[in-house]
Amino acid sequence: MDPEVILKSALEQGEISTIEALILIQAPDRIVPQIYQVAGRYCTFSRRKGDPQGYMYKIDQFIEKLGETPDLTEVHVQGGLNPDLTLQYMCDLVAAIRDSYPRMNIHAFSPAEIWFIARRAKMPAEDVLIQLKDAGMTTMAGSAAEILNDKVRKKICPNKLRTADWVEIVKTAHRVGIKTTSTMLYGHIEDEIHVIEHLEILRNIQRETGGITEFVPIPFNPKGSVLFAKNPRVRLATPEQTLKLIAVSRIYLDKWIHNIQAGWAHLGLDLAVRALGVGANDLGETVFEDAIVRSPSEETRSEIPPAQMNAVIRKAGKTPRTRDTSFRHVTSRRELVGAR
Numbered sequence: 001m002d003p004e005v006i007l008k009s010a011l012e013q014g015e016i017s018t019i020e021a022l023i024l025i026q027a028p029d030r031i032v033p034q035i036y037q038v039a040g041r042y043c044t045f046s047r048r049k050g051d052p053q054g055y056m057y058k059i060d061q062f063i064e065k066l067g068e069t070p071d072l073t074e075v076h077v078q079g080g081l082n083p084d085l086t087l088q089y090m091c092d093l094v095a096a097i098r099d100s101y102p103r104m105n106i107h108a109f110s111p112a113e114i115w116f117i118a119r120r121a122k123m124p125a126e127d128v129l130i131q132l133k134d135a136g137m138t139t140m141a142g143s144a145a146e147i148l149n150d151k152v153r154k155k156i157c158p159n160k161l162r163t164a165d166w167v168e169i170v171k172t173a174h175r176v177g178i179k180t181t182s183t184m185l186y187g188h189i190e191d192e193i194h195v196i197e198h199l200e201i202l203r204n205i206q207r208e209t210g211g212i213t214e215f216v217p218i219p220f221n222p223k224g225s226v227l228f229a230k231n232p233r234v235r236l237a238t239p240e241q242t243l244k245l246i247a248v249s250r251i252y253l254d255k256w257i258h259n260i261q262a263g264w265a266h267l268g269l270d271l272a273v274r275a276l277g278v279g280a281n282d283l284g285e286t287v288f289e290d291a292i293v294r295s296p297s298e299e300t301r302s303e304i305p306p307a308q309m310n311a312v313i314r315k316a317g318k319t320p321r322t323r324d325t326s327f328r329h330v331t332s333r334r335e336l337v338g339a340r
Contacts, residue, residue, distance in 0.1 A: 015252075145183045187241070213327055243278050246278055273313075283313070
């Protein structure tokens with residue numbers, strides 16, 4: 001089928017099939033020159049118990065860190081699968097944030113963390129989510145998705161939960177009233193079929209629950225990763241591949257998942273702004289402090305002043321708005337991404 005026909009159909013009908021999405025993403029790039037590589041990374045390290053570079057925030061340290069940045073609207077709380085952390089600790093942490101910042105959106109944990117703590121606590125994931133919600137958790141990150149294909153997951157994240165578990169925990173969160181984002185880690189060993197399968201799973205979840213607020217594609221950086229050591233041919237997605245993924249995601253998901261993020265902290269600001277022209281409508285947080293993305297030994301905090309962010313958005317012909325994870329307009333201008 002001609003990709004041009006598929007694009008015309010998308011404009012007329014507002015939705016395309018999974019096969020049509022695959023045809024689009026497999027179509028040759030129209031822009032051949034590759035100007036620069038995507039500058040981003042995600043989950044390329046881990047620390048075993050007892051490693052001197054391992055660390056954990058105490059609850060009062062976490063609250064103190066939040067106080068370093070004024071006028072926050074949201075905090076993201078994620079960490080590793082630490083067997084020493086109990087459900088009570090997680091609930092106490094969320095409750096402490098809620099007590100200190102009653103109006104802050106607490107975007108906390110991932111399906112992998114919920115799956116892990118539920119197994120450790122020997123209780124259903126639904127009960128874990130309800131307790132966290134009661135403590136003050138507002139929304140949940142749709143991370144740990146990587147690629148939702150178990151053959152790929154076995155190679156890139158063999159110790160993480162399987163696809164069916166990820167899907168079930170996300171749907172359970174929606175069922176108990178916790179909305180989530182959704183993510184995809186791309187640019188490693190996956191192919192176009194895996195990408196479209198992943199998008200189809202997300203679209204099917206959204207058709208059933210309506211609980212996904214945003215799709216966030218995240219580029220893989222092989223630097224320092226075990227995956228790269230075992231697969232030296234793994235390399236970053238090119239800018240044009242990133243733009244194509246965002247464009248196809250917009251066409252395929254648009255009727256169901258209305259928001260697509262091109263995160264400046266993952267893509268670099270220049271490419272993220274270019275992505276606004278092909279389907280993205282979100283650039284991510286203005287304050288980004290992430291010990292998940294970078295090792296504790298690296299500088300983890302980066303920031304774009306709201307005025308600068310607004311200027312680049314307007315230059316791209318768009319209207320800037322400050323939002324929370326549920327895409328409600330807020331008047332404060334800053335967000336912080338944190339890790340325990």
